Amino acid sequence: MPAYARMESRTCRQSVGPPGPGSKRSRRRGPVHVADVAAAVAAAITSPRTPGEIFELGGPDVYRYRDLVTLVAKHRGRHPLLLPFPFVLWHCIAMTAALLPSPPLTRGQVALMEKDNVITEGRDGFGVLDIQPRSLGDAVGELLG
Numbered sequence: 001m002p003a004y005a006r007m008e009s010r011t012c013r014q015s016v017g018p019p020g021p022g023s024k025r026s027r028r029r030g031p032v033h034v035a036d037v038a039a040a041v042a043a044a045i046t047s048p049r050t051p052g053e054i055f056e057l058g059g060p061d062v063y064r065y066r067d068l069v070t071l072v073a074k075h076r077g078r079h080p081l082l083l084p085f086p087f088v089l090w091h092c093i094a095m096t097a098a099l100l101p102s103p104p105l106t107r108g109q110v111a112l113m114e115k116d117n118v119i120t121e122g123r124d125g126f127g128v129l130d131i132q133p134r135s136l137g138d139a140v141g142e143l144l145g
Helices: 003-013 034-046 065-076 087-097 107-113 136-144
Strands: none
Touching: 065 136, 087 107
């Protein structure tokens, strides 16, 4: 299970939980299934038309963190109360967690959460490789069991 799915799954077990960094400014995510990435790698290395190409790979749907937590919660039959959680608090938690031998959250993860993680407009790597990536909404049951 991807790390973000595990984190959302843990959040959904609670009755109250933060939807993640920010609120309305929450960054966008384009989660992609590992099997789709593997298919893209295989297609890219075997295609004579792709040497030297750089591909951006992202799922067909774009979510905000709150939407990801809600999707996982719905699958689990939960309806947690989601509260906005500013980035400054995530940074404080990560700095404190850095003192632990195996921190559950790192400063690097918080830095990544502050940025959008979606493909650039017009850079659909799956489309170039003639691959239709699966939607997270369709794969959530498979991912979470």
